[in-house]
Amino acid sequence: MRNFSIQKPISFSGVGLHSGVNTNIILKPAEENTGIFFNRTDLGKIIPARWDHVVSTKFSTNLGLDDIEVKTVEHLLSALAGLHINNCEISIDNLEVPILDGSSKIFVDEISKSGLKEQINYQNILEIKKPVRFECDYGFAELLPNESVNEGLNIYLQSNFDGKYEDQDITIQNLNGNYIDSISKARTFGFYHEIEYLKSQNLIKGGSLDNAIVIKDCKPLNKDGLRYENELMRHKVLDVVGDLYLAGYPIIGQYKGFKTGHFITNNLLKELFKSEDNYLIHQIH
Numbered sequence: 001m002r003n004f005s006i007q008k009p010i011s012f013s014g015v016g017l018h019s020g021v022n023t024n025i026i027l028k029p030a031e032e033n034t035g036i037f038f039n040r041t042d043l044g045k046i047i048p049a050r051w052d053h054v055v056s057t058k059f060s061t062n063l064g065l066d067d068i069e070v071k072t073v074e075h076l077l078s079a080l081a082g083l084h085i086n087n088c089e090i091s092i093d094n095l096e097v098p099i100l101d102g103s104s105k106i107f108v109d110e111i112s113k114s115g116l117k118e119q120i121n122y123q124n125i126l127e128i129k130k131p132v133r134f135e136c137d138y139g140f141a142e143l144l145p146n147e148s149v150n151e152g153l154n155i156y157l158q159s160n161f162d163g164k165y166e167d168q169d170i171t172i173q174n175l176n177g178n179y180i181d182s183i184s185k186a187r188t189f190g191f192y193h194e195i196e197y198l199k200s201q202n203l204i205k206g207g208s209l210d211n212a213i214v215i216k217d218c219k220p221l222n223k224d225g226l227r228y229e230n231e232l233m234r235h236k237v238l239d240v241v242g243d244l245y246l247a248g249y250p251i252i253g254q255y256k257g258f259k260t261g262h263f264i265t266n267n268l269l270k271e272l273f274k275s276e277d278n279y280l281i282h283q284i285h
């Protein structure tokens with residue numbers, strides 16, 4: 001696959017889920033070998049969208065450099081990963097990427113409408129060669145080489161919602177080409193009884209039933225219900241795709257996780273990059 005950028009600048013505006021601040025972003029075409037990077041135009045700071053610039057992972061993935069941050073990057077990065085865009089400037093004039101409808105659908109729709117730009121050289125991809133694992137007291141995730149029948153990125157997740165919602169698991173084989181229909185519309189979610197706590201932590205100031213599924217007594221409070229029967233699990237896949245894209249490459253391999261989140265996936269990438277024996281960077285022609 002070749003490198004991809006976008007044809008022309010695309011603007012988005014909206015409230016940030018956690019900060020509640022209004023933010024404007026403009027996706028801009030970028031040259032080959034520039035990768036994906038944020039440009040905090042209000043403060044004049046470039047922050048590469050890479051795992052080693054993650055500064056916190058509490059309820060969202062937040063990048064930073066020299067004490068300047070861009071928060072909640074995962075849904076936008078998930079959209080770019082799903083569309084195979086690997087060179088893009090994201091200019092942003094405030095602290096947090098807009099949450100929009102809580103999924104990556106609006107990013108995907110607008111970028112698709114405006115068009116991708118195929119570039120000259122082939123994309124570098126990262127193929128998993130050795131199993132890598134990160135676990136903490138509540139969950140774990142692994143990156144494993146693909147089995148011979150598999151192609152691309154394959155994701156297997158198991159949940160445990162501790163009685164707050166029906167436990168589910170999900171298997172998405174070869175995410176390539178599958179992302180737009182099966183993943184991009186899945187919205188972020190929260191649990192009704194945790195809302196007060198999150199607010200007390202200065203989080204979800206921009207949250208509402210317009211941009212999140214809220215679960216009470218194991219059911220969504222949103223009047224139109226769910227977009228997929230297992231929308232919560234699909235959103236977890238959406239987050240994994242965005243968080244993994246911080247590797248700086250599309251990944252070929254299997255991701256297996258139990259109760260995964262931004263913290264676990266970011267630490268898994270740190271494990272991955274501890275040894276060059278774990279992976280091979282190459283191109284598929």
Ligand SMILES: [Zn+2]
Pocket residue numbers: 074075188235239
């Ligand atoms: Zn999310």
